[in-house]
Amino acid sequence: MADLVIAHGLVVNAFGTQTAHVVVDGGRVTAVVDAAEPVPAAARVIDAAGRAVIPGGVDGHCHVAQVTGRFRTLDDFAVTSTAALWGGTTTILDFGIPRDASETPLDAAKNKLALASAARCDVALHGSVIAWDETVPAQLEELAGLGIRSVKMYMTNRGTTIADNDTVLRVMREMVRLDGLTYIHAEHDAIVVDCTQAHAEAGTIGIGHLHETRPELAEEASVREVIAMAEYTGAPVYFVHQSTPGAVDLVAEARSRGFDIHSETCPHYLVLDDGVYSSRYPEWFACCPPMRSPETVAALRERFADGSIHTVSSDHSCYDLTQKRERTDDVRQMPHGLPGVETRMPVTFTALAEAAAAASDRDVLERFVEVFSAAPARINALPGKGAIAPGYDADLVVFDPAEARTVDGGALHMGTDFSPFDGRELRGWPQVVVSGGRVVLDRDGFHDPGPVGRFVARLGYRESAAASGGAPGTVPHPDGRTTARGEFAVVVGSHAGEGE
Known part of the structure; x- marks a missing residue:
């Protein structure tokens, strides 16, 4: 008898969809049984009829217990991983960013490894x-020996986290040698610094002017420069939080020439525009890059709908309003970053459903699984993640695509007192969440599993891509095999179980 069966659900992978029963035992998916067959026997059966069943979310960009200058985010791994599970995300990737010059990259990563022992969901770094x-x-x-196969560098943030071009180039070469992936925050520092200084001299440096101090040109100029370095070194590159269609188009053009370069955006860039800085609470939206014009947002959503954007990550940073409001008069002194690990699922699904309104429901669901789970798992070479298939981790989410809820920032679980999406009606909230075979969220509420989250050691970037043949929709398999588009595994079962 299996531990769990999710029965009669519309099982959605990036590579295919079928009505099926998902069988879980020992923390892994052991079978996907056609729904025409009887429900296999299990200790617990959850009836998902009329609902979608998707792989648990993989959030490739979270900042947990992050220290930047004099500010520290207010969360820890227990809080953020709990919020992730509430939001249908079962794996988060955090950053070991040195606090200052006294902390080495290795020390920073090992510090996060120690802190991650409190996590409720799986963690990679x-x-x-x-x-x-x-x-x-x-x-x-x-770090590569530990399974930490990517390195992030900032092209801006002078005086704190910026890496100069010599450093970026040398690290790219090392990541090629170590079969790793280079993550880049792309904003042209000289343009940002000069523009910000001009606003300071003009007395327009408060939060209401944030979007004017960091222009779209700064992001796109930096993307061009980094792509040139990637071409020179042959390094695979992943651009975080792209906020403009121009930046996405630069990546698409480089990919058309055969380079391994990826675009990530965040939920807030898909649904918010720079009008928020004229709102009653502009400090709710202090982040870098800032929100863009309505025209830019509309064009970004077109890229999102057509597949030019590869992943959607939260860029979760858990500051509260006290920290945000301390220096609203000067954006240079404010902490930048938004809480979002819990709302990534409904914001992303709602934005995609709206942007791809002409697509079929099945196409929207499969595209959603791609950006929410499969592509983050594939690009980051996370074995056992991003698919519902035999041998994969039993990370599952059940949701009704038609169910709508209104965001209440005060009722969320991220350790802060606001959400940038407060008051918005969104679709795609999780109703059941299974993490590592454990039901952590169901109709009875949240069931804290305790600090059971595992550190997930990643495969090499090209090693993983070679194993999959480079085919779209492929994700790393825990035993070295891959599941690919058109190879949706179905195992016929035999025994019926009890419904829930």
């Missing part, structure tokens, strides 16, 4: 390099 020295190659090699 990115490293980060701020300044190059002769010890960096050995540190990156040790």
Whole structure:
């Protein structure tokens, strides 16, 4: 008898959809049984008839217990992983970013590894390099040995986390050697600094002017420069939080020439525009890059609908309104970042359903699974994640695509007192969440599993891509195999179970 069966659901993968029963045992999916067959026997059966069943979300961009300058986010791994599960995300990727010059990239990552022992869901990590020295190659090699196969670098944030071009180029070469992935925050520092200084001199440096201090040109100029370095070194690159169609188009053009470059955006760039900085609470929207014009948002949503954007991540940063309001008079002194790990699922699904209104329901669901789970798992080479198929981790979400709820920032679980989506009606909220085979959310509420989250060691970037043949829709299999588009596995079962 299996541990759990999710019965009669519309099982949606990025590579196919079928009405089926999902059988779970020992924390893994053991079978996907055609719904025409009897429900297999299990200790617990959850009837998902009329609802979608998708792989648990993979959020490739979270900042947990992050220290930047004099500010520290107010969460820890227990809080953020709990909020992730409430939001249908079962794996988060955090960053080991050095607090200052006294902390090495290796020390920063090991510190996050220790803190992650409190996590309720699975965790993987990115490293980060701020300044190059002769010890960096050995540190990156040790990180790769730990299963930390990506490094983030900032092209801006002068005086804190910025990496100069020499550092970026050298790290890219090391990541090629170590079969890793380079993550990039792309904003042209000289343009940002000059524009911000001009606004300071004009007395227009408060939060209401944030979007004017960091122009679209700064992002796109930086993307061009980084792509050139990627071409020169042959390094795979992942651009975080792209907010303009121009930045996405630059990535698409590079990909058309055969380069391994990826575009990520965030939910807030898909549904919010720069009018928020004229709202009653502009401090709710302090983030970098800032929100863009309505015209830019509309064009970004077109790229989202046509598949040019590969992943949607939260860029979760858990500051509260006290921290945000301390220096609203000067954006240079404010903490930037938004809480979003819990709302990533409904915001992304709602935005995609609206942007792709002409597409079929099945196409929308499969595209949603791609950006929410499958592509983050595939690009980050996370074995066992991103698909519902035998042998994969039993990370599952049941939801009704038609169910709408209104966001109440005060009722969320992210450890802060606001949400940038407060008052918005969204579709695509999780009703049942299974993480590692455990039912952590159902109609009876949240069931805290305790600190059971595992650290997930990642595969090499090209190793994983070669194993999958580079085919769209493929995701790393825990035993080295892959599940690919058109290879949706169905195992016929035999025994009926009880409904819930």
